[in-house]
Amino acid sequence: MDHLVGLFQYDFLRHAVLAGTIVAITAGALGYFVVLRQLSFAAHALAHIGFSGATGAVWLGLNLVAGMVAFTVAAAIGIGALGDRLRGRDVAIGTVLAFVTGLGYLFVSQTTRLAGRATSILFGDLLAISAESVVVTAVLGALSVLVLGAIYRPLLFASVDPAVAATRGVPVRLVGIGFLILLAITVSTSVQVVGVLLIFALLVTPAATAQRLTAHPGRSLALSVVFAVVSVWAGLVLAVLIPWPPSFFITAVSFAIYLLVVWRVPSLGSPIARSSRRTVKPPSRPARDSLPAERPTSPLG
Amino acid sequence: MTAPAVRFADVAVTFGRRTIWREATFTIPRGAFCALIGPSGSGKTTLLRIILGELRPSVGRVEVLGAPPRRGNRAIGLVPQRGVLLDDLAIRARDLVMLGLNGHRWGFGGGNADDRRRVERALDAVGLLDYADEPVGTLSGGQQQRLFIAQALLDRLELLLLDEPFANLDVKNEHEIVALCRSVHREQGATIVVVTHDLNPVLNVIDHVVYVLDGRPREGSIDEVLTTETLSRLYGTPVQALRAADGSMFIR
Ligand SMILES: Nc1ncnc2c1ncn2[C@@H]1O[C@H](COP(=O)(O)OP(=O)(O)OP(=O)(O)O)[C@@H](O)[C@H]1O
Numbered sequence: 001m002d003h004l005v006g007l008f009q010y011d012f013l014r015h016a017v018l019a020g021t022i023v024a025i026t027a028g029a030l031g032y033f034v035v036l037r038q039l040s041f042a043a044h045a046l047a048h049i050g051f052s053g054a055t056g057a058v059w060l061g062l063n064l065v066a067g068m069v070a071f072t073v074a075a076a077i078g079i080g081a082l083g084d085r086l087r088g089r090d091v092a093i094g095t096v097l098a099f100v101t102g103l104g105y106l107f108v109s110q111t112t113r114l115a116g117r118a119t120s121i122l123f124g125d126l127l128a129i130s131a132e133s134v135v136v137t138a139v140l141g142a143l144s145v146l147v148l149g150a151i152y153r154p155l156l157f158a159s160v161d162p163a164v165a166a167t168r169g170v171p172v173r174l175v176g177i178g179f180l181i182l183l184a185i186t187v188s189t190s191v192q193v194v195g196v197l198l199i200f201a202l203l204v205t206p207a208a209t210a211q212r213l214t215a216h217p218g219r220s221l222a223l224s225v226v227f228a229v230v231s232v233w234a235g236l237v238l239a240v241l242i243p244w245p246p247s248f249f250i251t252a253v254s255f256a257i258y259l260l261v262v263w264r265v266p267s268l269g270s271p272i273a274r275s276s277r278r279t280v281k282p283p284s285r286p287a288r289d290s291l292p293a294e295r296p297t298s299p300l301g
Numbered sequence: 302m303t304a305p306a307v308r309f310a311d312v313a314v315t316f317g318r319r320t321i322w323r324e325a326t327f328t329i330p331r332g333a334f335c336a337l338i339g340p341s342g343s344g345k346t347t348l349l350r351i352i353l354g355e356l357r358p359s360v361g362r363v364e365v366l367g368a369p370p371r372r373g374n375r376a377i378g379l380v381p382q383r384g385v386l387l388d389d390l391a392i393r394a395r396d397l398v399m400l401g402l403n404g405h406r407w408g409f410g411g412g413n414a415d416d417r418r419r420v421e422r423a424l425d426a427v428g429l430l431d432y433a434d435e436p437v438g439t440l441s442g443g444q445q446q447r448l449f450i451a452q453a454l455l456d457r458l459e460l461l462l463l464d465e466p467f468a469n470l471d472v473k474n475e476h477e478i479v480a481l482c483r484s485v486h487r488e489q490g491a492t493i494v495v496v497t498h499d500l501n502p503v504l505n506v507i508d509h510v511v512y513v514l515d516g517r518p519r520e521g522s523i524d525e526v527l528t529t530e531t532l533s534r535l536y537g538t539p540v541q542a543l544r545a546a547d548g549s550m551f552i553r
C-alpha cells in the first residue's frame with residue numbers, strides 16, 4: 001500500500017489517475033444514454049472516425065485532440081441528422097465509417113510523424129499524459145457533464161418515448177444531436193486513456209452492466225459511473241504491479257464486472273428477477289371506473 | 302359559446318406530390334366522444350399529427366380548442382399508435398409517467414414530493430400502482446396502454462387523442478381502456494378522439510364519428526355512419542351493423 005501511495009509523487013501517475021477518472025465519469029454517465037438509445041454502433045463509429053481525425057491532425061501538424069473533436073463532431077451532426085430509424089441509420093453510418101477509416105489509413109501512410117503514435121491512438125497511452133492534456137480533459141469533461149445535466153430530462157424523455165416527447169414540446173431531434181456531440185467530445189478525450197478501439201470498455205460495458213441491475217434511471221447512471229471509475233482505478237493499480245499496458249487491465253476489469261453481474265443477477269425482465277423484487281405478488285387490480293376525487297390541477301388548467 | 306374542440310376548414314395534406322386527403326371540413330364539438338375511422342393508410346395518424354401541431358397542412362385552416370394548433374399544448378394528451386415498448390427498456394413505470402410531468406423541462410432530477418404524488422395518483426387511476434416499480438418493458442400490452450393513459454392524465458385534459466389503443470388487446474383489456482376513457486370524458490369533461498379500426502369496443506359510447514372515405518375526412522352522426530351501407534363502403538368489404546334486443550350495437 002505504501003508502495004502505491006508513494007508512486008503518487010510521480011507526475012505521470014498523477015496525470016493518469018486524474019485524466020482516467022475524469023474520462024471514466026463522463027463516459028460512464030453518457031454511456032447510460034448510449035445503451036438506452038441503442039447507440040452502441042454509433043459510438044463505435046465515432047471512435048473510429050476519431051482515429052482518422054487524430055491521424056489527419058498529426059499529418060498536418062495540428063493538435064491531436066482538436067483534430068479528433070473536429071472530425072467526430074462533424075460525424076455526430078451527420079449521424080444525428082439521419083434520425084432515429086435504427087436500421088437505415090446503421091447502414092448509413094457503416095457506409096461513411098468504412099470510407100473515413102480508409103482516409104485514416106491514408107493519413108498514416110503519408111507521414112512518418114505517426115511512427116508509434118498510431119498504436120497509442122488505437123489502444124491509449126494512459127501513462128504518457130501531459131499536464132496540458134489533463135487540463136484539456138478536465139475542461140471538456142466538466143463541460144460535457146454540465147451540458148448532460150442540463151439536457152438530462154428532455155433527453156431521457158426523447159430516448160424512451162420520442163413520439164409523446166415531441167407532442168409535449170421536447171425538441172427531440174435537437175436533443176439527440178446535442179447528445180451525439182457530447183459523445184463525440186467524450187470519445188475524443190478518452191482516446192488517451194483507453195484508445196479508440198477500447199473505448200467501449202468505458203462507454204458501453206459499465207452502462208450495460210448497470211442497466212441489468214436497476215431500472216431506476218438516476219441509480220443506473222450513478223452505477224454506470226461507479227463501474228467505469230472502478231475499472232480505471234483497478235486497471236491502473238494492476239498496471240503498476242504487473243508491467244502490462246493499463247488499457248488492457250481497464251478493459252479486463254470492466255469486462256469482469258460485467259461477467260460477474262450477468263452471472264449472478266438475472267436480467268430485469270426475467271421471471272426470477274420479477275419475483276425476487278416483489279416477494280408477495282399482489283393481484284392486479286382492474287382499472288377503476290372513476291378517477292380519484294382530488295384531481296391534480298395543472299398550472300395551465 | 303366556447304369554441305369547438307377541433308375545427309377543420311377545407312384542409313388538405315400533401316407529402317411531396319402525394320395528396321393524402323383533401324377538402325377536410327368537419328367539427329368535433331367540445332365534450333364529444335368521437336371515433337376517427339378509415340382504411341389503413343387513409344391518413345388518420347396524419348390527421349392527429351395536424352391536431353397536435355406537428356404537421357402543418359398544405360391548404361386550409363385548423364383550429365384546436367379555439368386556437369391554431371401548437372406543439373407542447375398540455376391541454377392535449379396523446380396515446381400514440383405503436384407496438385409494444387422494447388422489453389429491455391430499463392426504466393420504471395413511475396419514471397415514464399413522471400416524464401409526462403417534467404420531461405419537457407431542462408435539467409436534472411426526478412421531481413419533488415408533489416410531483417411524485419401526482420404520478421402515483423395517475424398510476425392508481427389506471428390500476429397500475431402495484432406495478433409502479435416494474436420496468437416498463439415487462440408490462441403487458443394492455444398495461445402499457447394504461448400507462449400511456451396515466452401519463453396523459455397528469456394534466457387537466459381538454460382533449461385526449463388515442464391512436465389505435467385496442468391493437469393487440471383482448472376483450473377484457475379493451476373494456477378497461479374504454480372504461481378509463483369514459484371516466485376521463487365524464488369527470489374531466491374532456492373531448493375524446495379515438496382512432497380505431499375496430500369500432501365494436503366503442504360502438505356504444507361514441508356520440509360522434511369522423512371518417513375518411515375516398516380521400517376525404519368527413520363527419521357524421523352515429524345514425525348516418527353506423528349503417529351497413531356506409532360501413533361496408535368504408536371497410537371496402539361487406540359488414541353488417543346490428544342492433545341487439547337491449548339496444549346495444551355491434552358490427553361484424
Ligand atoms: N412524413 C411522411 N412523409 C411521406 N408520407 C407520409 C408521411 N407520413 C405519412 N405518410 C403517408 O401518408 C399515408 C397516411 O399515413 P397515416 O399513418 O396517417 O395512415 P393511417 O390512416 O394512420 O394508417 P394506419 O391505419 O395503418 O395506421 C400513408 O400512405 C403514409 O405512407
Ligand SMILES: [Mg+2]
Pocket residue numbers: 345346347382464
Ligand atoms: Mg395510423
